[in-house]
Amino acid sequence: MSDTYAARAWLAAADPSPEHAERWLTNTGVALLPLGNTWSAVKTEERAGLRVVTDLDGPAIHDGTGRAVYFLVPTTAEWTSAGGELLGGPSCWLGVPAPDRTEPPGVYWLNPPDGSGLLVDPRDLAAALGAAEEER
Numbered sequence: 001m002s003d004t005y006a007a008r009a010w011l012a013a014a015d016p017s018p019e020h021a022e023r024w025l026t027n028t029g030v031a032l033l034p035l036g037n038t039w040s041a042v043k044t045e046e047r048a049g050l051r052v053v054t055d056l057d058g059p060a061i062h063d064g065t066g067r068a069v070y071f072l073v074p075t076t077a078e079w080t081s082a083g084g085e086l087l088g089g090p091s092c093w094l095g096v097p098a099p100d101r102t103e104p105p106g107v108y109w110l111n112p113p114d115g116s117g118l119l120v121d122p123r124d125l126a127a128a129l130g131a132a133e134e135e136r
Contacts, residue, residue: 006115007099014038014096025098030107033096039072039119040088044129048083050110052128058120059113061097064106070094072113077122083129086122 008025014033015021024031035041044052046062049069053060059072071084079086087094099112 003114004099007113008115010038010113010115010117011096011099029098029101030095031098032093034090035092035094036075036088036090038075040075040077040086040092041070041094042073042077042079042084042086042120042122042125044069044071044084048129048132051132052125053110055128056111056120056124058111058118060110060120061094062104062108062110063095064104064108069110071120071125073120073122073125079122079126081126081129083126083133 008022011031011033012018012021012025014037015031016034021031021033046067046069049060049071053069056071061070063070073086075088077086095107097107097109099109101108102112
C-alpha cells in the first residue's frame with residue numbers, strides 16, 4: 001500500500017461517510033471533513049505557520065488564500081498559545097486537500113499526511129510559534 005493510498009484512506013475515515021469523502025477527494029481534490037472526530041486543527045496566521053512548518057512533524061495545510069496554515073493535532077489537544085486558534089467540535093469542518101495536492105492553486109499540503117495517523121504535537125507547535133515570535 002502506497003503512502004498516498006494510506007493517506008487517502010486515513011483522511012476519508014474522518015468523515016461519517018468515508019465513501020463520500022473519497023468521492024470528493026477523487027473528483028475535486030478537496031473534501032470538507034469534520035474536526036474533532038479523528039483530529040482537530042490549530043489555525044495560525046499564514047506568516048507564522050510558514051515560519052515553523054518545516055520544524056514540525058505531522059500534517060499541515062496551507063489554505064491557498066494567503067491567510068492561514070492549519071496544523072492537524074490530536075482531538076485531546078489543549079491549546080493556550082496566543083499564536084493560533086484550536087478548532088474542533090461538532091460544528092467545525094475543514095477543507096482538506098487530497099494527499100498528493102502539494103502545490104497551489106487552492107488549498108494544499110505543506111506537510112502531507114502519510115496515512116500512519118501521525119499528527120502535529122501541539123506542545124511542539126506552541127513552542128515553535130513562541131520561538132518564531134521572539135525572533136521577530
